[in-house]
Amino acid sequence: MVLVGxxxxxxxxIGRKLSKVLKLPFVDTDSLxxxxxxxxxxxxxxxxxxxxxxxxxxxxxxxxxxxxxxxxGGGAVLSARSQVLLRDSTVIYLATNGRHIGSRLKGGKxxxxxxxxxxxxxxxxxxxxxxxMVCDFExxxxxxxxxxxxxEIRELIQSK
Numbered sequence: 001m002v003l004v005g006x007x008x009x010x011x012x013x014i015g016r017k018l019s020k021v022l023k024l025p026f027v028d029t030d031s032l033x034x035x036x037x038x039x040x041x042x043x044x045x046x047x048x049x050x051x052x053x054x055x056x057x058x059x060x061x062x063x064x065x066x067x068x069x070x071x072x073g074g075g076a077v078l079s080a081r082s083q084v085l086l087r088d089s090t091v092i093y094l095a096t097n098g099r100h101i102g103s104r105l106k107g108g109k110x111x112x113x114x115x116x117x118x119x120x121x122x123x124x125x126x127x128x129x130x131x132x133m134v135c136d137f138e139x140x141x142x143x144x145x146x147x148x149x150x151x152e153i154r155e156l157i158q159s160k
Contacts, residue, residue, distance in 0.1 A: 001157060002064070002086060004131050005094035006124040007074035009141055010149075014094065015071035017150045025068035029076060032059035057081045064089060074123070077130045086134050092153055093135035097142040098124065 001018070003011040012028050019026035030040065033055045037043055043052045056076050063070045064085055076082050098121060132138065137156045141149050 001068075001090045001092060002070045002072060003092050003094055004072050004077050004086075004134060005074065005141075006096065006098075006127065006131075007120060009074075009094045009096050010146070011071040011094055013146065014141075014149055014153070015069045017146055018153060019069045021150055021154060022069070025066065026071070027063040027068055028071045029056060029059040029063055030071075030073045032062060033073075053079055057085070060085055075127070077127065077134050083130075083134055090137075090157060091135045092156070093131040093138045094149075095128075095131070095138050095140045095142075097140075099142065 001024075003015050003018075005011055012030075015026050015028065018024075033043070033052070034040060036059070037055050040052065043055065053075065056073055057079050060070070060072060060076055060082050070089075072082075077086070098117075137153075139149060139152055139156070144152075
């Protein structure tokens with residue numbers, strides 16, 4: 001199962017909790033990229049976004065080799081190669097109304113969010129159709145507890 005959605009929506013947090021509940025391994029593609037290539041802001045600064053997206057594709061391909069829960073970076077779905085890789089997985093799009101995103105992004109070092117919440121909103125609106133295109137299920141996380149979101153995802157995948 002793969003979790004996709006905008007930056008700061010909680011893919012990693014939800015993924016970790018799902019992995020415990022479902023007793024499956026958890027992998028975060030951003031963590032794989034960092035372990036292999038260094039900090040994401042440095043990759044963007046030194047090598048550019050295009051190179052980062054290549055690393056992200058490689059991390060996704062690696063993560064999908066074994067059963068488990070995979071949390072992707074917010075832009076992982078942009079790559080045509082990643083979209084193809086996702087076809088054989090159950091993909092959950094974690095949607096949000098964005099009301100709480102400002103507090104989640106404070107103090108972060110996300111290279112695409114230099115302009116803050118407004119940049120986040122613009123990027124999310126641009127990517128939303130792609131998230132919807134690649135997903136099997138859409139789960140709105142707005143105003144829900146972690147436990148409620150995890151229970152909803154669990155219910156969806158068990159009914160599939």
